[in-house]
Amino acid sequence: MQYVFRAGDAQVVAVAIADVLxxxxxxxxxxxxxxxxxxxxxxxxxxxxLLRRIVGRYLGLDRVRL
Amino acid sequence: xxxxLITGTSSGFGLLSTVELARRGWRVFATxxxxxxxxxxxxxxxxxGVRNAVAIGRLDVTEPASVREAFAxxxxxxxxRLDAVVHNAGVAAGxxxxxxxxxxxxxxxxxxxxxxxxxxxxxxxAFRAQRAGRIQCRARQRSSATRPTRSTxxxxxxxxxxxxxxxxxxxxxxxxxx
Numbered sequence: 418m419q420y421v422f423r424a425g426d427a428q429v430v431a432v433a434i435a436d437v438l439x440x441x442x443x444x445x446x447x448x449x450x451x452x453x454x455x456x457x458x459x460x461x462x463x464x465x466x467l468l469r470r471i472v473g474r475y476l477g478l479d480r481v482r483l
Numbered sequence: 484x485x486x487x488l489i490t491g492t493s494s495g496f497g498l499l500s501t502v503e504l505a506r507r508g509w510r511v512f513a514t515x516x517x518x519x520x521x522x523x524x525x526x527x528x529x530x531x532g533v534r535n536a537v538a539i540g541r542l543d544v545t546e547p548a549s550v551r552e553a554f555a556x557x558x559x560x561x562x563x564r565l566d567a568v569v570h571n572a573g574v575a576a577g578x579x580x581x582x583x584x585x586x587x588x589x590x591x592x593x594x595x596x597x598x599x600x601x602x603x604x605x606x607x608x609a610f611r612a613q614r615a616g617r618i619q620c621r622a623r624q625r626s627s628a629t630r631p632t633r634s635t636x637x638x639x640x641x642x643x644x645x646x647x648x649x650x651x652x653x654x655x656x657x658x659x660x661x
Binding site: 427430 | 487499502503504509567569617621
């Protein structure tokens with residue numbers, strides 16, 4: 418089965434860039450889109466080995482044969 | 484009027500960010516390596532009706548002379564004022580690790596990592612002089628986990644992690660002045 422990765426809407430990133438520039442006190446990191454926010458939230462809370470496996474599965478690494 | 488310098492505005496996030504910021508009332512200095520590729524940006528600016536808020540210039544972040552020239556020209560136009568910079572420019576090299584030529588990997592790192600450092604170094608004196616300024620780096624969230632065989636991911640992600648780490652170390656020294 419072909420693994421297909423669908424990118425999100427690029428305009429969302431452009432709006433986020435503008436929002437951060439205009440924020441009174443911007444966060445040091447500002448993850449954009451659901452998957453980035455989830456990964457950012459889980460970092461430090463979930464063991465890194467488990468997080469790598471989750472991200473690898475999301476990216477389709479478990480289906481890659483080199 | 485607030486001013487911002489954006490790199491890599493010939494396409495993608497850079498192009499869209501330029502239009503979005505101009506629409507919000509920013510004066511934008513949109514830069515790109517090759518000015519022959521400014522057509523799509525001009526079309527987008529015309530469509531949004533914000534052509535007058537944007538100045539387009541050449542800036543190749545891998546050439547220190549280009550960085551200095553573009554930065555000097557921009558400061559001249561704004562009377563020495565710059566409120567923010569968006570490090571958007573980036574390139575990618577595709578292929579499995581052992582297939583990638585060394586020069587491709589170096590080209591990616593020169594642009595995505597050293598380019599950010601050089602431009603930041605050039606603008607910090609201006610930020611310090613005005614005691615304000617904002618530096619924004621666009622990086623990949625998954626910069627430490629990329630697909631090994633996809634065309635755009637492998638080296639781009641790791642090289643983008645560099646500026647993110649560098650920004651962490653820059654904060655204590657720069658925030659004291661900015």
